[in-house]
Amino acid sequence: MHRRRFLAAGAAAASASLAGCRSLFQTRSARSPPMVEDRPDAVYIPSHVEGMEMVGMADAGDYKVALTYSFPHRFWRAEGDRFEKVEIQGSDTVHLMTTVWDAETGTVVPNGAVTTTITKDGETFTSGKPLWLMLSQNMGVHAGDNLELGGDGTYDVEVSVPPLSARRTGAFRDRFDELATASFTMGFSQSTLEEVFFERLQDRQGERAALEPMEMDMVPVARAPATEDLPGTVLGETTSGDAVFAAMRLESPPAGFVESDGDGGGTDSDGTATGGTNGSTDGDGGAGTYLAVSMRTPYNRYPIPATTVSATVTRDGDAVFDDDLAQTFDPDLGYHYGAVADVQSGDELTLSVGAPPQISRHEGYETAFVDFAETSMTVGE
Known part of the structure; x- marks a missing residue:
């Protein structure tokens, strides 16, 4: 009798676990639709557009830093003269993103060496992990990567911005030459992540065009002067x-x-x-x-x-x-x-x-x- 109850309870738990896995898998599959066929060798409308969850903004020396996240997604990493497609891994929890800009002028700083350290309750999930300098149609120039977290909870996130190695001139000539760190408290839940905006673009995908930049209060988007x-x-x-x-x-x-x-x-x-x-x-x-x-x-x-x-x-x-x-x-x-x-x-x-x-x-x-x-x-x- 007790053994049957134990087996039944175990089967129910396993069923619930598998259902949760299927739900997560289905969510990720739905949010990673097939690639556009016959993609042009040019900028094109992607298969979908997605939103993000704002964690917050913080000061870091000469910089202001915004921290956001979305669901994990595919991207292409530069490797010299070729590009390696980064697929979503089963352990990936979020796509973490940072935007760095000059606190005085609001100009986005394209720094290719931003790193992050993430901890929760004394456990370290990343330590000094470099984030990839990235280009997206709705966010422009930013830094990000797919990262693994430890489930729902509150995380401490440090974002380090090293000196900018590009030559600086004008009002920027004596700026961005010191390491700066921004600290964030990030509350994360899977249910919040699954509510992030997502839309398929089946009627437009593949067109020679681009999505409009995302409108974000207080967070600028990098634009070259007209x-x-x-x-x-x-x-x-x-x-x-x-x-x-x-x-x-x-x-x-x-x-x-x-x-x-x-x-x-x-x-x-x-x-x-x-x-x-x-x-x-x-x-x-x-x-x-x-x-x-x-x-x-x-x-x-x-x-x-x-x-x-x-x-x-x-x-x-x-x-x-x-x-x-x-x-x-x-x-x-x-x-x-x-x-x-x-x-x-x-x-x-x-x-x-x-x-x-x-x-x-x-x-x-x-x-x-x-x-x-x-x-x-x-x-x-």
Whole structure:
């Protein structure tokens, strides 16, 4: 009698457990619909759009940091000249995301080395785990990853933002050069996660277009300046790899600019900029005009960081400039690629990209910004 009761209770518990697993599996399957067939080698409307749960915002040195999460989802991680699809794992609980911006200007800072530590009741779930620098259609530039938690409860989350390695100029020249940490208390429940907004886009998926940026109170979205708002003289726009390149000439480099030998720099495996220098002196840092190239996505004007852009300026058949452009962060020019270069009316400006941008992509961006051909423009008056 007691044995039958025990077996019945065990069977009921197992049935409930399996039902819970099936429910979770069905939820994840529903929120990871089939990929769009015949995806273009360009930006396209993904199979679905999703929302997120806001944890909160916190100060961290020069930065403000927002912490959000959504359900785990697939994304594509940059690995040099190829992209590795990251599938949802059975242990994944959430897709954790951070947005970092300058507290004074509200400008999003594309830092590729943000890390997080998550604990609950003395148990550590991640310790100094790097988050991938990412690009999504509704959030723009952020950092995130699929992470495992320990079920419902209250978690302590620390987000560390290291110094920005891109050269900084203008009002940014003496900023973002120290490690900063933001602390959060995150209440998590599976039921709240399952209520996060989700919508299939079957009537639009695959179109050559992009979703609108998410509207978030107090949390900015990274945007490159509109062409008409760029300082200096706009030389023109051109497109390659479905990225838009807006080129401009300033009569002198931005304040605090210092040019180093081999100024262009590149990126390491996590998308962090290398090379170039952060100016810290007054004045223009050198003679000559300044060539700036803003590389951005079509439709939403998100800046595309973490790559190498090279420029060649040809005049009367001779190259008067041929070098990499340094990754640079400026409050007026935004995140751009720049160098001192003599650019005059009638010159031919040719741009080329080395390895694809070392930034992970959410669905809808994974087939764009991969293969680049040289692209040129003739500099007007």
